[in-house]
Amino acid sequence: MTPVPLIADELRALALAGLAHVRDAYDLERYRRVLHLSAELAAGDGPASTPEIKRAYLHNLAHVSPLLGVEAVVTGPRGVLLMRRADSALWAVPGGLAEVGETLAGAAERELFEEVGLRGQATRLLGLLDSRLSGSRHGLHIVTALFQVEAAGEARPTLEAREVGWHAWNALPELHPGHAATLRVARAALDSGLPHFDPEPPRPLHPQAHRAGGASPRQTLGVRLVRLLVRAGGWALLRGERPAAPQPRP
Structure with a gap:
C-alpha cells in the first residue's frame, strides 16, 4: 500500500500539473x-x-518532482565505511x-x-x-544517486554520526531502513561495472492531444491567463479569494 505522504505528494503534483494547463473555470476549481x-x-x-501546509503549497506553485538524494560509498581493505546515525x-x-x-x-x-x-572525490556512479x-x-519520494567516492584520512563521529566504522560486506550490522538496498546495489555495481536503475513497471502512457488547426483564440487566451497567474504565484486566485479593489488615490 502506498504511504499517505506519497499519496499527498502525488496528488499535489497532479493538481499543479493540471493548474498549469487548466482550460476552464470548472477544471480550475477541481484542481x-x-x-x-x-x-x-x-x-x-x-x-x-493543514492551513500552514496549504499556505506553503499555494506559495510554491512550481512543478513538483521527486527529491534528489545522494549517498557516498567508500570502500577499502576492511570493507565498506558506514556511520551509526544519530537519529x-x-x-x-x-x-x-x-x-x-x-x-x-x-x-x-x-x-x-x-x-x-x-x-x-566521486569517481563513479553506482x-x-x-x-x-x-x-x-520516511514516506518521501526521493531518487538517490549512489556514488563510489575515493577518500583519504580518518573518518570521525560528527553531530549526525554517533560513530563510524569499517564493516565487511558479508558481516554488515543492523542497517537503517533502505540502506540494505543501497549496499546490495553498490556491491553488485562494483562487481559488475554496471550502474543500477529501477525499471518502471508497465503503465498506460498518453500522448499530448492537439486539435486540428489549433485551439480557438478565446480558449487560448483563457489558458494563457490562468497559466500566467499560476506561474506568477497567483495563490489568491487558487484560494478562491477575490482580488482587493483598487484604492482611490489621495
Whole structure:
C-alpha cells in the first residue's frame, strides 16, 4: 500500500500539473480542490497544521518532482565505511539531499565530509535508487544517486554520526531502513561495472492531444491567463479569494 505522504505528494503534483494547463473555470476549481485535499493528507498527525501546509503549497506553485538524494560509498581493505546515525542509532551509508547550485557528485562529496569528516572525490556512479522500492520508511519520494567516492584520512563521529566504522560486506550490522538496498546495489555495481536503475513497471502512457488547426483564440487566451497567474504565484486566485479593489488615490 502506498504511504499517505506519497499519496499527498502525488496528488499535489497532479493538481499543479493540471493548474498549469487548466482550460476552464470548472477544471480550475477541481484542481484547486485536489491541491487542498493533498495538503490535508500531508498534514495528517504531523506538527504542521493543514492551513500552514496549504499556505506553503499555494506559495510554491512550481512543478513538483521527486527529491534528489545522494549517498557516498567508500570502500577499502576492511570493507565498506558506514556511520551509526544519530537519529536511529542504526548503521547507514553517508548521504543526504542535494542542494541547489551543486552537482550530484559534489553533493555526495559534501555529505561525506559533513557526516564523517572525510574529504573525497566521486569517481563513479553506482546507481539510481527509488525510495519507494528500497524499503525506506520516511514516506518521501526521493531518487538517490549512489556514488563510489575515493577518500583519504580518518573518518570521525560528527553531530549526525554517533560513530563510524569499517564493516565487511558479508558481516554488515543492523542497517537503517533502505540502506540494505543501497549496499546490495553498490556491491553488485562494483562487481559488475554496471550502474543500477529501477525499471518502471508497465503503465498506460498518453500522448499530448492537439486539435486540428489549433485551439480557438478565446480558449487560448483563457489558458494563457490562468497559466500566467499560476506561474506568477497567483495563490489568491487558487484560494478562491477575490482580488482587493483598487484604492482611490489621495
